Amino acid sequence: MRWPAVPLREIAPPKASTQPFPDSFVWxxxxxxxxxxxxAVLAKNYDYSGNVGSSTFYFDTGNVLYSKLRPYLNKVVVPDEPGIATTELIPLRPDPKVLNPRYLAFYLRSPNFVKQASHHVAGTKMPRVVMDWFWKHKIPLPPLSEQKRIVEILDEADRIRRSRREANQKAERIIPALFLKMFGDPVSNPKGWPTKLFADIFRDTTAGNKKLQSKQFLEFGRIAVVDQGQSQIAGYTDDVALAYKGTFPVIVFGDHTRIFKFVDHPFVLGADGVRVLITKPRYNPLFAYWHCQLLNMPIAGYSRHFKFLKEKFFICPDKGLQDRFANFASIVTSQISVFENAADRVERLFSVMLDRAFSG
Structure with a gap:
């Protein structure tokens, strides 16, 4: 049976909360x-409602919040309590008579919708979804009983996916713990290692390399695409002429996201805020990568962060100690990759389930 498709505006119009929070301590x-x-909400910040800026709105648990900024980052929230949000989020209000909020959230996170939204953006530096397209977009609308069944299946699949991620994260904490044991906190430097500035350790090799727009990413291809998103590999392309021209290994830094990635294989740069760094002689690149991971980088929203990285000092232990740490880290990383391969299979299965769940 084919489900009817209904424009988003008709069943989930933009409607913020009408319940203000005068002088309240709110999210x-x-x-x-x-x-x-x-x-998932990584952390909740609370403050008095009077301290918010003008570009905000009130929301409640009847809303589904969708980020129109950089839709490929795929940020959709079903809030569990009222609060105040940035206007970069759209306060959809699904009609409870016809639309399950969690069904809507899963649909907005589905790979097919994310791909479509990423194609319908305006702006180069700060791409946002074209709202006229967004509100006219038609969402498949099965009966509420079927929506509930789909949500239950996807919730269980999501639980398995999260468990796999948590297992990976526990394994990944081994390497930072070893770094701290061998060298101490690189920020406070309690062991008194000599230090050098960023410019003495790294060379920025980003310039001169071509970048690929997110809408051009393929699910499979001849060469991986690395961008500033959370996934180590954002997608693929068959255009090997776009490959990064420098030496390996490299450290890829997300100028907006503050994410560091260690890359030791051919790749293509994803567009929008990617920096590619190599280490200078006498500094082990894998040691440098884990050093970067432990830096206390300030959060400047979606502004550029590379300027802050360039102001950092880096500890300089003996090269032999750096190499010892790097050898151990390589062994642990190879074991983690086994877990990650399993996790990737789970992620791909979940993506397929998301798309098929809304196919009718």
Whole structure:
């Protein structure tokens, strides 16, 4: 049976909460608090309602909040309490008579919708979804009983996916713990290692390399695409002429996201805020990568962060110690990759389930 398709505006119009919070201590939701792909809230910041800026709105548990900024980051939240949010989020209000809020959230996170939304953007530096397209977009609308069944299946699949991620994260904590044991906190430097500035350790090799727009990413291809998103590999392309021209390994830094990635294989740069760094002689690149992971980087929203990285000092232990740490990290990383391969299979299965769930 084919389900009817209904424009978003008809069943989930933009409607913020009409319940203000005068002088209340409330949740202030920003994009940085939202995990891409899952919609998990990474942290909750609370403040008095009078301290918010003008570009905000009130929301409640009847809303589904969708980020119109950089839709490929895939940030959708079903709030569990009222609060105040940035206007980069759209306050959809699904009609409870016809639309389950969690069904809507899963649909907005589905790979097919994310791909479509990423094609319908305006702006280069700060791409946002074209709202006229968004509100006219038609969502498949099965009966509420079927929506509930789909949500239950996807919730269970999502639980398995999260468990797999948590297992990976526990394994990944081994390497930072070893770094801290061998070298101490690189920020406070309690062991008194000599230090150098960023410019003495790294060379920025980004310039001169071509970048690929997110709408051009393929699910499979001849060469991986690395961008500033959370996934190590954002997609693929068959255009090997776009490959990064420098030496390996490299550290890829997300200028907006503050995410570091260690890359030791051919790749294409994803567009929008990617920096590619190599280490200078006498500094082990894998040691440098984990050093970067432990830096206390300030959060400047979706502004550029590379300027802050360039101001950092880096500890300089003996090269032999750096190499010892890097050898151990390589062994642990190879084991983690086994877990990640399993996790990737779970992620791909979940993506397929998301798309098929809304096919009618």
């Amino acid at each position: 202030h939701l920003s994009l940085e608090q939202i995990e891409g792909d899952t919609g």
